[in-house]
Amino acid sequence: MNTQTPSSPERVDFIREIVAADLRDGRCQSVVTRFPPEPNGYLHIGHAKSICLNFGVAQEFGGRCNLRLDDTNPVKEEQEYVDSIMTDVRWLGFDWGEHLYFASDYFEQLYEWAVDLIETGKAYVDDLSADEIREYRGTLTEPGKPSPWRDRPVEESLDLFARMRAGEFPNGARVLRAKIDMAAPNINLRDPIMYRIVHAQHPRTGDAWCVYPIYDFAHGQSDAIEGITHSICTLEFQDHRPLYDWYVDNLPVPSHPHQYEFARLNLTHTVLSKRTLLRLVNEEHVRGWDDPRMPTLSGLRRRGFPAEGIRDFVTMIGVAKADSVVEVEMFEHAVRTVLNRTSLRRFAVLDPLKVVIENYPEGLTEEMEVLNNPEDLSAGSRSVPFARELWIERDDFMEDPPKKFFRLAPGREVRLRSAYFVTCHEVVKDADGKVVELRCTYDPDTRGGSAPDGRRPKATLHWVSAEHAVAAEVRLYEHLFNSPFPGTDGRDLFEDLNPDSETVLRGCFVEPALADAPIGETVQFERLGYFAADQDSASGALVFNRTLTLKDSWAKLQAQGRHDTA
């Protein structure tokens, strides 16, 4: 049984090295981090990396991590997203305690600081249009040129900015800009915009504001207000760091945080851009943000992925600055490791084939004792009813089996797990030649699954009593995208959508113990994979989602086309 964490505890990434050094050298007394999502979508597995990093670092060094909703753009943000973010962070296993903040909490302070900058001649109101601002900004290789409004009197900027706030101007009429350097090689420093006019309802501040700060003018100061020591973000913000520092250096902020950047997570067969996830939802390629095929935390949760598996995965992949695409198999391995250790075993037949045990007494039911988890004896056992008529998996029988097929076949004896050995004697077919029933006999001396004479069948099958089985719908899931790198090589992203990402199976049978399976709790259907009862389940109408398959070496042989080799 594997109870180890997937990586050695002494392994330290560059962020943790920096934090440790800062603590050791007294650059900070304790560590304070923050996870700062914008509430404009649902959190996904990529966010999990950031959450685990920020909360993990805080935890490990005895500090604290704030949850801050970065709600500076009311046209994209919604309360639904705020709620889902809090749910998902908690579910992942982290707690921000009292430290829940919103960038919008700081709007008044931010506004005052903006006024400070105008007063000291370091900011001005610009009347240029968006197009003109772009033209004046120059290009990557050519410097920009100053706006004609750059040197307008401080009093005029002050007046205009107040009137922008008061709502006197329409969207886009003017902006507030920092006066830095129009010739800076870093475009972010070419008089970056601090405030824009937006007449929109904000989820928290309503219509109190007509101007909203741009990310750059809000983030560092919010960090400073909260006493963040290490502001950890992704690589694309590296170019913003000089601006982050400029604001913090030019404003009377209460602390001086520092920004550090790491490479965001990418996964094969997966897309993690919020824009694309939003399209998948809006264009109904999936049924919602929590569709079990979505890489969102709510989708993964619904699919049956345990939070612990996600955390282990994040530990496994580490933190660095090199762009990378992690193979999704690594994620699946982390999840299987947790599930193998923790999930209860159950019997379920997805594609049923009737078996009649001719020498088994009619009307008799025996309760077979079956281990709940052979990896964890403390999980105990349950009893599973066994009777004369059973369902087994259609795939577990072949009339004319190839060399390496060890399961049931005419004349062959196999073990029914935790029950009896059975031997197939007759194959019943319908008019089309389809196998509809197997006539078998059982060996009464093999009760529990072992023979007194020590003979051992080469295969063990799962089964369910026809009389006692409970009907269920089972939804099989595969990668949402066929290509490991969706939308590359000139293909449209949506061309790479896997048409078979969901297969719905009706007429499946599960053992009685599954009749009241708790929603979201993942169990192992023996020999098949991990499954979790879906929220669409109603009493008498069970629905299970396949979380992941178990590795199946026969399926692998088949896929390799090797099953016929003698």
Add this chain to the structure above:
RNA sequence: UGGGGCAUCGUUCAAUGGUAGGACACAGACCUUUGGAGUCUGUUAUCUAGGUUCGAAUCCUAGUGCCCCAGCCA
């Protein structure tokens, strides 16, 4: 032709001037009342070229490749 980053097994992360290692994936073997799990073994890597050094993935120089930046998004 500007600025900022990054280059180590197929993938990902280590090695912080001293034997290039782990995990995933792959291959084989063992074991098995899940063809699961587990155990063991194996294959495969320092972007290139110079230089410094007893010794370089690590330091220096010059190249090459890839990523990010010209939103009133974050």
